[in-house]
Amino acid sequence: MLPEPHEIVASTADDMKAFGRALGRAMRIGDVIGLTGPLGAGKTTLAQGIGEGLEVAPDRHVASPTFALVNEHPARVPFVHADFYRLRDQTELAELGLDEIFDRAAVVIEWVDLFPMAVPDDHLHVTIGPTPDGSRTLTLRARGRMSTRLVEALKDH
Numbered sequence: 001m002l003p004e005p006h007e008i009v010a011s012t013a014d015d016m017k018a019f020g021r022a023l024g025r026a027m028r029i030g031d032v033i034g035l036t037g038p039l040g041a042g043k044t045t046l047a048q049g050i051g052e053g054l055e056v057a058p059d060r061h062v063a064s065p066t067f068a069l070v071n072e073h074p075a076r077v078p079f080v081h082a083d084f085y086r087l088r089d090q091t092e093l094a095e096l097g098l099d100e101i102f103d104r105a106a107v108v109i110e111w112v113d114l115f116p117m118a119v120p121d122d123h124l125h126v127t128i129g130p131t132p133d134g135s136r137t138l139t140l141r142a143r144g145r146m147s148t149r150l151v152e153a154l155k156d157h
């Protein structure tokens with residue numbers, strides 16, 4: 001296995017989408033990926049690639065759910081794309097009904113570090129860090145059996 005944490009460099013937005021596609025192809029119901037990184041890091045871009053890997057219909061745009069907080073896309077398994085950036089408190093968090101969603105969908109959450117208690121222990125945590133040359137470093141931390149399987153899916157990428 002690759003050493004932990006795993007670091008990947010994505011030089012372009014297309015690279016980012018390609019890594020997302022590899023993750024999305026491996027995702028199953030109950031899998032959770034939490035994304036963190038500064039504004040404009042590329043979280044939504046990665047989520048768009050994951051949506052492609054999950055076989056979201058090509059005419060369906062995986063947009064940033066910053067205002068909707070949660071978007072759901074029909075796909076090979078239901079794809080739920082959430083964003084905690086505008087979530088104010090635990091009450092709003094509870095209203096999202098994530099626990100029910102984790103049971104029936106593959107889930108990606110942007111800004112997960114704002115409410116880290118909201119996700120299962122076993123999730124894949126991805127930190128996206130911009131580099132001075134304009135590319136992005138992805139740091140992947142697997143937190144259990146499910147998330148380790150997702151990291152494994154990237155090793156041949």
Ligand SMILES: Nc1ncnc2c1ncn2[C@@H]1O[C@H](COP(=O)(O)OP(=O)(O)OP(=O)(O)O)[C@@H](O)[C@H]1O
Pocket residue numbers: 010011012013014015016037038039040041042043044045046064110134135136
């Ligand atoms: N690996 C990459 N290298 C260079 N540019 C990238 C890369 N990934 C994404 N980008 C570009 O960075 C910009 C911001 O991307 P994106 O909207 O995905 O960021 P975000 O992290 O979701 O932002 P926000 O915090 O506002 O939700 C886009 O123009 C996108 O094309």
Ligand SMILES: [Mg+2]
Pocket residue numbers: 043044045064110
């Ligand atoms: Mg975004």
